[in-house]
Amino acid sequence: MRTMRHRLTGILLTIIALALGVATGPTWSQEAYPTKPVELVIPFAAGGSHDLHARVIAGFAQQSLGQPLVVLLKPGGGGAIASQFVIKARGDGYTLLFGSNGPNTILPQVQDVGYKMREFTPVCMINYSPPLLFVGANAPWRTLAEFIEFSKANPGKVNFAHTGIWGAAHFPMLIAESKTGAKVNFVPFDGGGPALLAVASGNADASFGFAAQLLPFVQAGRVRVLGVAAPERIETVRDTPTFRELGVDVTFTLWRTILAPSTTPPLRMRTLRQACAKIVQDPSFRALIRQLGEPLIYMDGPDFLTFWRNEWDDVARTLATIRR
Amino acid sequence: MADRLAGLAFATFGVLVGVRAVGLDVGGWRTPGPGFFPLLVGVATSVLGTALAFSRTAPSLKGDPLNTGRRKLLGAGVLLEGYVLGFDRLGFVPVTFVFILVWLRVVERSSWREATLVAAAAAIAMYAVFIRWLAIPLPAGILSL
Amino acid sequence: MPESLAHGLAVALSPPNLLFAVVGVVLGTVVGVLPGIGPPTTVALLLPLTYGVDVTAAVIMLAGIFYGAMYGGSTTSILVNLPGEAASVVTTFDGYPMAQQGRAGGALAIAAIGSFVAGTLGVIGLTLLSSPLSEFALRFGPPEYFGLTVLGLTLVAYLAAGSMLRGLLMAALGLWLGMIGLDPVEGTRRFTFGILELSDGLDFVPVTMGLFGIGEILYNLRRAEEMPTVLRAAIDWSRSLREVIQVRWAILRGSLVGFFVGILPGGGAIISSLLAYALEKRLARDPSRFGHGAPEGVAAPESANNAAATTSMIPMMLLGVPGNATTALILAAFLIHGVRPGPFLLRDHPGVFWGVAASMYIGNVLLLVLNLPLVGVFIRLLRVPYRYLAVLIALLAMIGAYSANNSVFDIWLTLLFGGLGYTLRVLRFDVGPLIIAFVLGPMVELSLRQSLIMSRGDISVLFARPVALAFLLAAVALLLGQGVSSGMRYFAGPRREYSP
DSSP states (O other): OHHHHHHHHHHHHHHHHHHHHHHHHHHHHTTSOOSSOEEEEESSOTTSHHHHHHHHHHHHHHHHHSSOEEEEEOOOGGGHHHHHHHHHSOSSSSEEEEEOHIIIIIHHHHSOOSOOSTTEEEEEEEEEEOOEEEEETTOSOOSHHHHHHHHHHSTTTSEEEESSTTSTTTHHHHHHHHHHOOOOEEEEOSSHHHHHHHHHHTSSSEEEEOHHHHHHHHHTTSEEEEEEOSSSOOGGGTTSOBTTTTTOOOOOOEEEEEEEETTSOHHHHHHHHHHHHHHHHOHHHHHHHHHTTOOOOOEEHHHHHHHHHHHHHHHHHHHHHHHO | OHHHHHHHHHHHHHHHHHHHHHHTOOBOSSSBOTTHHHHHHHHHHHHHHHHHHHOOOOOOOOSOOOOSOHHHHHHHHHHHHHHHHHHHHHOHHHHHHHHHHHIIIIISOOOHHHHHHHHHHHHHHHIIIIIIISOOOOOOGGGTO | OHHHHHHHHHHHHSHHHHHHHHHHHHHHHHHHHSSSOOHHHHHHHHGGGGTTSOHHHHHHHHHHHHHHHHHHHHHHHHHHSOOSSGGGHHHHHHHHHHHHTTOHHHHHHHHHHHHHHHHHHHHHHHHHHHHHHHHHHHHOOHHHHHHHHHHHHHTHHHHOSSOHHHHHHHHHHHHHHHHOEEOTTTOOEESOTTOGGGGGOOOHHHHHIIIIIIHHHHHHHTOSSOOOOOSOSSOOHHHHHHHHHHTHHHHHHHHHHHHHHHHSTTOHHHHHHHHHHHHHHHHSSOGGGTTSOOTHHHHHHHHHHHHHHHHTHHIIIIISOOSSHHHHHHHHHHHHTTOOOSTTHHHHOHHHHHHHHHHHHHHHHHHHHHHHHHHHHHHHHTTSOHHHHHHHHHHHHHHHHHHHHTOHHHHHHHHHHHHHHHHHHHTTOOSHHHHHHHHHHHHHHHHHHHHHHHTTTOTTHHHHSHHHHHHHHHHHHHHHHHHHHHHHHHHHSOOOOOOO
16 A cells, blocks of 8 residues: 555656656756847837947847847837737847837836836836927027026026927926926927038037037037036036936936846847847947947946836836826 | 719718717817818718719710620639639749630630630749749749749 | 149049049949938948048049949839839839839939939039028928928829829828827827837838838739849840930939929938929920830939938038938038038138049949949849849848838838738739828928918918929929819810820
């Protein structure tokens, strides 16, 4: 009788062990990753800064990852189309999103796009670009304080060019408004270029723009920069004070982070993160990013996750204030 | 007669657009809102559609009598739908080949030989030009081409 | 400055740069001929290939693709009523009727030579007037855009080949189609039916591929008789050249229109070709010829779109602000090579600027040399029985639509518009005014609302500035003129039948 029970137990234990083995089996095959090209999906149109950064990364990926990184553009819906595409793809580590705060922090909180933060796990952040507040050369304001004071005293008088609702030229100004009581008159434009031209020609009074495109106009004396909406000073515009320094807590970081679907196996995440860390240390990579006029502000996965959570909460607070 | 129906269709469409426009917040003359232009367009379409329905000048139909080809049209329609449905999953090259083949055979009533030859030649040519030369990212599908 | 140009010519003629120019214009012609696949897609795809190459060579090639496509785009517009390039839509209005009348060779020749003259004038402008022109572009604000686009819209009335009522209905439909998407000011969704892909509005490519490509094919399937195949085995050069000389003023005027409108960001090839066409029709002694094979109707838009493509390089190079998708990508090419276009390009990298400018002269010559013999080739291609062409066109239309955004949804849109195109043809509607309204409508709305927001509701902002006022007055004058002549026609004679 006892031997029978022992034998049954033995069989049961063996079955359980085998079952466990099968359940954890996939982790063994993860060692061979990646075995085919990895897709990096871009939520914006061709020629934009995300596209350019992605192509630079792709140029270095093969050495670090062993397989080529294929850039796939899927613009539309403010970045929702690409984000949804990546979530719906198999979370096997072969489809990644080159995300940003627009599609992945702000958009999910102003619209029902079918995802929030938890669907994604960050691999690494390559850098971020903060917008700069600029005014025309003939504008009366020489400092941020003057600008804010004027906008408070004359609500709706400043024609502020923006490039899209909740976008990089709109949202940071909304934050500024909510924190200082200033009020501007938002005028929509079709993109950063038209907005820049409008301010330079006097058709608009002020806007937010990015260093790379602004700097030639600043150097030519056509526009003046009043501040940068970043957590700390940026190497590409070292002389521009941050909003925080000037007493107005406004930050907007257009980050460029490689995001993987949360269902991606942890071992593969680790491979990706290690590859990313390697790429950003390559001196040629760093030189190319600098050539684009962009800073090098790397954050690894876990650090970025903290950063992202804080950003998410900040945005939620701002939206709550605005909507009141 | 056709014009009367078309006019009616346009008029109805205009009304629908106008109704939706009002729901979108028309704003004022000095501060047009999202619904302003749609409302104008909706009203204009209704008016024009009504005018069409009642107009008596009809374009002369000389030149192109449409008296055949309904079957061809249906076949083409089905094939086009099929193409899109299979495009992503089955891949560009196979779907293109089948599309040309079936089209030529069914819609244009070519012989099997002619259809197959043209389909094969075209599929290969398109593969060469689009995938190899211009490197356009087209779905690889089941044949991984 | 002549020295700079000479230096630029030396740069442009150096063997590697010359080679890249050749590659660029050949590729551009091919891409222009292929319907739906446009310069933006091609330039985007080739961008990575230019990494290892010198910046001047890279830009020379990519620019070559850009204006080369303007040459090639007219080919399918004329031969099979399918615009190869977005800007070539207007060429179909008279180009295709010309082909149907057996004058395809003449149409193609006019297109090629007109494009050459326009391109050359554009490059001359680029080299001589680039700084003042970029200032001009800078000053163009919302009120000016409003005036310009309103003028364009009022010209729609001239463009309907048949009855005005039908033309206006098509324009109304086009206006509605242009409103699909997000409201430009508030961001609310309009007519998107809950579909995410529609929130950015309808893309031009699926709409035209569907209305022109698929719609035409479906319609032709219903015809009893076999479609006429080649209409002439060889091109009658002396007759064609005579025709070109006949339309020389249309070419000049078209070039001028394209020249100035092309500089404006957001202006560009489509609007210039529309305006040039409408201008010719307005100036013609017998406007009823338009839409039925008037050679001016090919000369004007083709010259305009080529001049526009050339001058649209100016704001990109001298202001760093691209006016259209392709120049945005060429800008990216500059950036990747560490050269930042903008106010200091001439100062910091004069060799690049003059090299590119000079290479555009050369490119235009190359294209003329390339395209004129090709006219004969293309005519011969028409010998292919229509039933093979039909299925190929259908395929190319769908592929073209897909390739813009890697989106299957765009193919569905193409089919939808194909069905619409078929229906409209059956009901004897002309699609031209629809396209114009589709393109111009959103610009009219945006510029009007921008202007009113800027002025906080003060309408006078639209008339206050001289340029804006001039455009609006022209529009009013045209409307009145058209209204008067239509009214006279209406009351003068008995009801007549319009033949389309």
